[in-house]
Each structure stands twice: as structure tokens, then as C-alpha cells.
Amino acid sequence: MHNNLIYLTDGRGKVDATKLSDIEWKQLVADNRDSTRRQLVKCAWCWDDDKVTHWMRTFCRNGGRVIAHQPNECADHPYQALESDEHKAYCDRVERVGESEGFESRREARASDGRTRSDVLLVGDLHLSYEMQHSPFKQGYGARERTRRSLAAKRDAVAWHTDSSIIATGASVAMLRSNQARLPQIENPRYELRILGGYRKVLAWKCTSREGHRCPLKRFAGCGSTHVDSQPTAITLDDFIRQAPAGLVVPVRPLERSGFWTTNRDYQIWVDHYGVGTRPSTDGTLRTWKEQQADGHSRHTAAKDHTPGPQQQAGGHRAVTDVPDELIDLQRSTREAQAKLAGLEGGAFDAQLKEWRTAAETFHEAVTAYAALERVSRSEVEQAAKNAARSLRQER
Structure with missing residues (x-):
């Protein structure tokens, strides 16, 4: 069903029309009388995005429910899930933790393009867009496209978070996954929400038989080269929010399914080895990202051309x-x-x-x-x- 999110001026507020019972829907159609003049049904999408009031027509077609702005317009907006209590609680928690650390926070912050919004925008040294995904992605509004829009709108990083393993597995971007929690646990500031996936530490080792790591090139005694890989590590959601806007944790390959977050120090190890515009493949070689970043060469190469002074940094x-x-x-x-x-x-x-x-x-x-x-x-x-x-x- 399109145009599913509506505001009802009879006191019910914002509702999802797909969740109304058959009796409630028939009564709504009768009260609205298929006319915008009744000023009973208002488009929630237009109001939330643009603060513009558009009164809606309601009727049935081929046994289905239809809500439209104008005659012959039934698919003005795609389906959009209504914010759940758990989704709101996660955003409240992120906002509370961010503000307690001294970061500026903005709920439902909209970028200058008018199309890109963040569940919570945290402003520290970085502009971090926090996005809680509590329901499956809808067609046409995938995580990759929304991340691209946020980055293009001058957001330094986009932190996707979910408590669903299904959503995390199906995401096409770097996604943080925490343990599933009930509403009272999310609202409890003393309850630790543990990040189970999407946050990793970077390891660098000399490939010899003594190190105990498996050689990516399948050499039994090691190939003698230096390899860099990553493995899951622990952090809480609150600690992540305390560090990310300050640039202490950053994303690696944010626009790829295999992307992850790591500490600033581990990120430098990764970039020193693989370069900014490349990523490792399973055979130990390098290949170029589809989304090129920065100069596309390693920091060792950059250092030869741009050597900063001892007291200077970025x-x-x-x-x-x-x-x-x-x-x-x-x-x-x-x-x-x-x-x-x-x-x-x-x-x-x-x-x-x-x-x-x-x-x-x-x-x-x-x-x-x-x-x-x-x-x-x-x-x-x-x-x-x-x-x-x-x-x-x-x-x-």
C-alpha cells in the first residue's frame, strides 16, 4: 500500500493505514467521503518532510485500500514504516549519550538538499549521522543510496545500527549489530547494549610459521610478507556514540557489505597497508573500490609527496x-x-x-x-x- 502514513485530525494523530482493522478502514472511508474537503486525512510524508499540508482522498479499488492526493494518483509516496517505540527509544538513548559527552545533537536533522534526514545527527569533530534500522529496508530506499546522500550532504560518517541479524546480513553497507533488547532495557541507561557485529580490530603480522596465523596465499610455512586482517572485537553502543563524533572510531569501506568500524589507530594500520582506494581480495591481491575515496594511494606513497612538519597534523x-x-x-x-x-x-x-x-x-x-x-x-x-x-x- 502506498501513502500508508497519514495524520488523522480526529485525535488519533499519525497512524499506519495498513494497520487499521477492516471496520476502522470502512469507517474512515465513510467519514472522509472520498473528498479532500473533509480535512480528515493529511499526508504524513508531505508534512514530515516539507511541513506542507496535503489532504488525502480515501477509497477502495479492486478490494484494496487507496489513499491519494489527487484523482488518478494512487502511488504518490512509497510505503514507509511507522516509527516503533523501540526505534524511538534507541534514538532517545543515542541523543542522551551524545549530549552527555558534550556533542550537539539534532533529531530528524535534514540536510540542505531537503531529502536527506538523520534519525540523530551528532556534531563533534565529525558530523555523525546515526540511523537505526528496526525494520527491513523498503525497495528504492536502500542503505547504500541513503548513505551516499548523507555523505554528499556534508555528513562525515553514517552509523547504521540494527538489533536484527537478518537486517544486518542483508545490508549493503557497514552495519553495527547489537544484541536484541526489550523496550525497558533500551530505556535503562545502566543496561549495556553490546555491539556484536560491524565493529572490528585490525591485526598486522609477519607471515611466518611462528605467528600462528594462516597464510592468505596458503603457504604452509608462511610467505614472509606482512599481512593485515580484521577480527570482531567488543564495544558497547554507548561507548561507540561517545567516540565516533570525536573521530576516535571511523568506518572502513562504509559503502560495502564487508565494511566495518574500527579505532582511528587501527584504521591507519589498514590504510598504511592497503591504501585508501583499494581493498583486499581473497587471493591476497588488491582491487579498486567501486567508490573511490581520497587520492587512491597508500599513506606511504602520500608521505613522500606531502610530508607534514613535526608539529603539524591534518x-x-x-x-x-x-x-x-x-x-x-x-x-x-x-x-x-x-x-x-x-x-x-x-x-x-x-x-x-x-x-x-x-x-x-x-x-x-x-x-x-x-x-x-x-x-x-x-x-x-x-x-x-x-x-x-x-x-x-x-x-x-
């Missing part, structure tokens, strides 16, 4: 070598406030949670101000402060 920022004690103390206070949440319940937990969020906001505001003043990378300042605070805690 974006013209100098390297962060030290941070003030004030930032370290603020980070320690944040972690101490977080640690106090353990074992609390009810009002005490809510009060401590508020204290933790306030401390986190204060820390991130100070990091942003310091990075702007010193003209250094904000993510590196944040990471340096966290590492220093962690080192002091271990020394004690």
Missing part, C-alpha cells in the same frame, strides 16, 4: 603534547561522579546522574574553549586529558 592543527591541570581535574571529577552511580536507585540515582551530566558538560565546554584558544584538535585535547587523568588514577 587540518592545520599542531599536535597536543600537554594539557592544563584544570582539564585533568575536571575529567577526574567527571569520572568520580560517574563511579558514584554504582549501586544507586530511584531518586538517589537520578540526582547523581544529573551531577555526572553537569560535570561532563563542564569538562567538554572547557575542552572546547582550550582547543579553540590554542588552535589544536579538540579530540586530541579531550583524549590527552582523559589519558592524563587515567595515569594519575593508576599511580595512586
Whole structure:
């Protein structure tokens, strides 16, 4: 059924017409009287996307339900699933975690093209578009095309997430898969949503019989070359959201089924070995991506032509070598406030949670101000402060 999402002005709000019972549908057709003048049925697609009110006609044709803008127009919009409570809870959680880390968040953020929206857009050092896929992809609105549109709309990365193994297997892009959770678990900030797929660590090894890795070229004693591969590793959804907008985790081959997310350090290992515009094949050779990125050559080659100064990094920022004690103390206070949440319940937990969020906001505001003043990378300042605070805690 096309045009399935509608707003009913009789108080029912946004509904999926395919979910109405036969009795409800017949009553709706009778009340609407196949006329837009009744102003009872409004197109949810047009309203959500463009804030334009289009009144709809409702009638039956060949035993099927039809909702149309104008006469002889029955397929104005493709089928679109109504947002479930679980989908909304996932987006609420991502927004809450992102804001607690000091990132700007926007729900249903629309790009300048008017066609590309994000379930949640998180803005840190990177513009991360979070997309929760809680139902199968509909024809014509696949993940690959939507990812291309988001990247073209100046989004640095698109993080697809699902709790369905069927959706993850059928996706044509890098997809994070977590364990299935019920609504109360998704809404519980203390419940860990574990990423089971789509997040990997990169391994590099010298191919000899001593290393214990199977040679990709099937040499029993090893071929003597250096190989790079990846294997699944663990992270929670909350930790992923805390790191991705800061550029600490990045996607590898985002527009391919075999794509995955990894740490910034592991991404550099992968690119150093395979190059930006190539990917490994099963026979150990290299082949070109269909979606070319950057210059299409390895970082070793790029270094020969573009050797940065010792204090320079991407974006013209100098390297962060030290941070003030004030930032370290603020980070320690944040972690101490977080640690106090353990074992609390009810009002005490809510009060401590508020204290933790306030401390986190204060820390991130100070990091942003310091990075702007010193003209250094904000993510590196944040990471340096966290590492220093962690080192002091271990020394004690």
C-alpha cells in the first residue's frame, strides 16, 4: 500500500493505514467521503518532510485500500514504516549519550538538499549521522543510496545500527549489530547494549610459521610478507556514540557489505597497508573500490609527496603534547561522579546522574574553549586529558 502514513485530525494523530482493522478502514472511508474537503486525512510524508499540508482522498479499488492526493494518483509516496517505540527509544538513548559527552545533537536533522534526514545527527569533530534500522529496508530506499546522500550532504560518517541479524546480513553497507533488547532495557541507561557485529580490530603480522596465523596465499610455512586482517572485537553502543563524533572510531569501506568500524589507530594500520582506494581480495591481491575515496594511494606513497612538519597534523592543527591541570581535574571529577552511580536507585540515582551530566558538560565546554584558544584538535585535547587523568588514577 502506498501513502500508508497519514495524520488523522480526529485525535488519533499519525497512524499506519495498513494497520487499521477492516471496520476502522470502512469507517474512515465513510467519514472522509472520498473528498479532500473533509480535512480528515493529511499526508504524513508531505508534512514530515516539507511541513506542507496535503489532504488525502480515501477509497477502495479492486478490494484494496487507496489513499491519494489527487484523482488518478494512487502511488504518490512509497510505503514507509511507522516509527516503533523501540526505534524511538534507541534514538532517545543515542541523543542522551551524545549530549552527555558534550556533542550537539539534532533529531530528524535534514540536510540542505531537503531529502536527506538523520534519525540523530551528532556534531563533534565529525558530523555523525546515526540511523537505526528496526525494520527491513523498503525497495528504492536502500542503505547504500541513503548513505551516499548523507555523505554528499556534508555528513562525515553514517552509523547504521540494527538489533536484527537478518537486517544486518542483508545490508549493503557497514552495519553495527547489537544484541536484541526489550523496550525497558533500551530505556535503562545502566543496561549495556553490546555491539556484536560491524565493529572490528585490525591485526598486522609477519607471515611466518611462528605467528600462528594462516597464510592468505596458503603457504604452509608462511610467505614472509606482512599481512593485515580484521577480527570482531567488543564495544558497547554507548561507548561507540561517545567516540565516533570525536573521530576516535571511523568506518572502513562504509559503502560495502564487508565494511566495518574500527579505532582511528587501527584504521591507519589498514590504510598504511592497503591504501585508501583499494581493498583486499581473497587471493591476497588488491582491487579498486567501486567508490573511490581520497587520492587512491597508500599513506606511504602520500608521505613522500606531502610530508607534514613535526608539529603539524591534518587540518592545520599542531599536535597536543600537554594539557592544563584544570582539564585533568575536571575529567577526574567527571569520572568520580560517574563511579558514584554504582549501586544507586530511584531518586538517589537520578540526582547523581544529573551531577555526572553537569560535570561532563563542564569538562567538554572547557575542552572546547582550550582547543579553540590554542588552535589544536579538540579530540586530541579531550583524549590527552582523559589519558592524563587515567595515569594519575593508576599511580595512586
